[in-house]
Amino acid sequence: MTDVALSLAEAQDLVVTIFERHQTSFENALHVAKALVAAEMDGQRGHGLSRVPSYSAQSASGKVDGKAIPIVVGRKGAAVRIDAANGFAYPAFDLAISELTTIARGAGIAAATVFRSHHFGQAGYHAERLAESGLVALVFGNSPQAIAPWGGNKGVFGTNPIAFAAPRVDDVPLLIDLSLSKVARGKVMVAQQNGEPIPEGWALDESGHSTTDPSAALNGTMLPMGDAKGAALVLMVEIMAAGLSGANFGYEATSFFTAEGPPPGVGQLVLAFDPTFFSGGGFSVRLEELLSEIVTQDNVRLPGALRGARREKARQEGLCIPSKLLDELNTLNQ
């Protein structure tokens, strides 16, 4: 299996066309395609073009409404409430980012919740867009159940990503983007496919015992990063992303992968801060001082540094798509 080179424009056009063939409107297809191509550029393949087959099947089956138009259903001061209308998350985030950018400029802070939502890909993609407008951004999302309450054995919470971005002078935003599981479930799937054991500490079996058997892990739950403290953060994100927004909790949400069943209906919370107001004007200079202090140490790099290098390479050379995936995409484009 070799990789095939595709220009960014070719990749985006291919994805847009596939979604249009699968009951997704052009406008929504464009939002989805841009986000997936951006993830692929960043080397985040789990949130990139590998999602096209499952996303498009969900649009075709109606589990995702590919023609949904997200709307602001509530507005109060510096807060907006957005109904993603069981469509893709990306059009709803586009609306949220537009609203937040305007509101935060006037109110210093702005918050948007999104409900009846879906997989929102790289959490950092959305945070970064706010930071490109000069705002500090914080994003929380929930996802279908994967993590048990600390001490338990049944999945209640998702892997619940957190993303943070801050604008920098003469550089791309500083970006932090992580899910709260110790490792991604995808790594366990890869181990299962390769017939290899997983390290102790990644997952529990369905009785709540630590396991190195990937099949037992996939029937069980993923461990949170940071043990009990991490499990508390998972609960916190679950309440902020799904409880606050009025969305489905992890244990109620259907899969982001299969085309069957009702929509997942998960939720997200996005915050935007005007750093100039809060800092009294010194934010940019102070952030650079902190980051300089960090990188004076040997063996230290800033979060997101690898991602930036991969993105630059993709800008110059296009994308390398596994030929098996490209065959699948070409089949979907018929």
Place this chain on the structure above:
Amino acid sequence: MTDVALSLAEAQDLVVTIFERHQTSFENALHVAKALVAAEMDGQRGHGLSRVPSYSAQSASGKVDGKAIPIVVGRKGAAVRIDAANGFAYPAFDLAISELTTIARGAGIAAATVFRSHHFGQAGYHAERLAESGLVALVFGNSPQAIAPWGGNKGVFGTNPIAFAAPRVDDVPLLIDLSLSKVARGKVMVAQQNGEPIPEGWALDESGHSTTDPSAALNGTMLPMGDAKGAALVLMVEIMAAGLSGANFGYEATSFFTAEGPPPGVGQLVLAFDPTFFSGGGFSVRLEELLSEIVTQDNVRLPGALRGARREKARQEGLCIPSKLLDELNTLNQ
């Protein structure tokens, strides 16, 4: 060494009087005393009366201005910026909570930053007060350097607490309160006093190598919870609490314990959300559903459950203060 029982009123009066004798105004002394007694009630002794000797010495030396009056120095839409004026953090938080409660009711979301601030004790204490007014609260703080950037060996960031609280129907708020170090530095100090090794994974020596020697650990850095992901969260909190507020970063902040040197000048960020607005009204019911789902599992308890039990006991029986500490407090009260 035995514990001595003290009623809550006796404890508060004693602390107030000590601070008044050490250049702290009555009003500020009362804010500090209430917070320290509350921490002691919750069994959080590291943030309780054990802080009275070092706090009062700092007020006496002028490192903390015990007579400072915190003020709102900036106001914009749903955001306020508070100068703690190098006084204790508690009076500034009282002002922040009062402002946030009013603003969040009207604007859906409200944010306050605090700068020229000091140790703010239990982060959850402040979050809980907002939740008692029906708001969902999120609190971030930075603290003097203790944690290195991931891969490094010099402390840059504090242990950077995060607290979250949500109002419950017919119950005290749900409370999550954690610092981002794997364990508190106080545990290393106890091991050093007892001449015992510390477990692998708690701390690094000054060369950045893992150590089980508590003295080497105290000259080195504490490890973050959750390894590299946790280290990224530490950076995120550092930027939100200190970068956004215009405060000192961990590596610039003086000790919260010693009476020498300039004020620590750390920062905090406090957010308050109106859950009724964001959820479309269903928040309370949905939160109870989630918490019920969690506690149906064996061996699982909600975060803060132990704290609640200790608090109830203290309400009924008063506080048990180690006699050595009480002797010290009585000496300070002369």
